Amino acid sequence: MLLEDTDRYALRRQGRYLYADFKRPHRVLSTCRVNGGVREDLTHVANHQSCEGVGHLVPTGTDLSCEAVHVRACAEVALPSATTALMATAANMQCAVLGHAEYADLSVTVAATAGVLSNATRAGDPAGWHEYPEGSRPLEPAPDSDVSPGERGSGTIVTLVFISQPCTPACLVRAATLVTEGKSTAVLDLRMPSIQSPGLATGTGTDQIAIAAPLARDDDWERHWAGGHNTLGELLGRATHDAVTRCLLLQNGVCAELRRSLCSALGRHGCHEMALCERARAELGPETALLFERNLLAIIHDPQSAAAAYGLAEIMDLTRAGVLHREVARESILNQAALLAAAVAVAPERFAEFRDLLRHRYALEPADLAALAVVIGFAHKWI
Incomplete structure (x- = not known):
């Protein structure tokens, strides 16, 4: 040819x-x-x-x-x-x-x-x-x-x-x-x-x-x-x-x-599909965790959630590169994780509420905090 x-x-x-x-x-x-x-x-x-x-x-x-x-x-x-x-x-x-x-x-x-x-x-x-x-x-x-x-x-x-x-x-x-x-x-x-x-x-x-x-x-x-x-x-x-x-x-x-997906943004940091399902089983009741797993594809491909996830990944990258110093980065990661939870819940007006919920788990590694944010956002989507 x-x-x-x-x-x-x-x-x-x-x-x-x-x-x-x-x-x-x-x-x-x-x-x-x-x-x-x-x-x-x-x-x-x-x-x-x-x-x-x-x-x-x-x-x-x-x-x-x-x-x-x-x-x-x-x-x-x-x-x-x-x-x-x-x-x-x-x-x-x-x-x-x-x-x-x-x-x-x-x-x-x-x-x-x-x-x-x-x-x-x-x-x-x-x-x-x-x-x-x-x-x-x-x-x-x-x-x-x-x-x-x-x-x-x-x-x-x-x-x-x-x-x-x-x-x-x-x-x-x-x-x-x-x-x-x-x-x-x-x-x-x-x-x-x-x-x-x-x-x-x-x-x-x-x-x-x-x-x-x-x-x-x-x-x-x-x-x-x-x-x-x-x-x-x-x-x-x-x-x-x-x-x-x-x-x-x-x-x-x-x-x-x-x-354009949540896991494409955060998977390299450890927040992948398996980690999300494991976090859901640890945080939610059996029925809600099963509902989460059955709808995982739709959750991770939601455009607003993907946007928030990429923002969080960028903060983590900039922290690793030294552009953001760690004393500021931890709070920035918390803020972005709260935005991620609000995006999954389709409730941007509840940002402060989600930030307060995540603040009590502040010691989690960023990838774990991100997975928790997704699970919390889903759990509060219908509340």
Whole structure:
């Protein structure tokens, strides 16, 4: 399937592969372990689904060295292994999205695949692996996570980026930072949680990138900068953001509307569906607790409750970052928890009443206080 055809390259999807065939020489910057770095002799850049996301077993005796895997994968789709930069992911190539942006004579295309549900990380999170000469080995003990080991690594954001005008090597390096920022803002806009910390994710632990720009001909000039203040930087960021956002919907079913929930806001802090049900059983009578559980989906997706929950999550994030000092944060968390209870009860005028009820449980951890606020709000909804 031909996805895009220009005077510089042809972009095709074939089965589990997405690849660009260069029609003229390009300068390519990529993170590929084979044929990666900055190259001017590549004929193809490609992305492919190398495995299923969870529990995919490799046949015994298979050579798993980087070089052998690269050669084998290129051969499957008749790509020249010596001049192809090939990236791998568990994402479905049928969910690949093209993002476009242009200004005057300059255009950018981003071909992205993306998954984040089981591999999302925040820059600076505790790592789970360390590399040695013979390869990477897991650290002991591994970082805490609610994701089982068999599910880790099934999310990756891969971006193939094509710039229409020649760029210096330094410009491509700067472009890589803009593409990374565009990817991160897409994930942050959806408030996706890291699986390795309570923070918001900025990407995944296995993200990969390739950026290609045609080599200058006799009458061409090379662009030197791709910062956020010039048009090239804007186009890179915008096209990447749009492509990755759309990919997350197709691959993971994640979109802005579905992130509008109480648990999407507070789940990374420990206030998830199970915690809410446990709190309801502890605080309410059996009949009311059962009613709460049966209506949990409607409760957590109420727009006003979700808004109050995101406000509470932001206070907790700002406290962790040191923007809010803890002496103020505790009272702010109490106030926001009372607003959450009032939202669940659909009774904003009872804010002071709920604040007084929650004040007596002031010593609870923020996530527990939030769960209590939801339960109290529901219990008083019909009173």
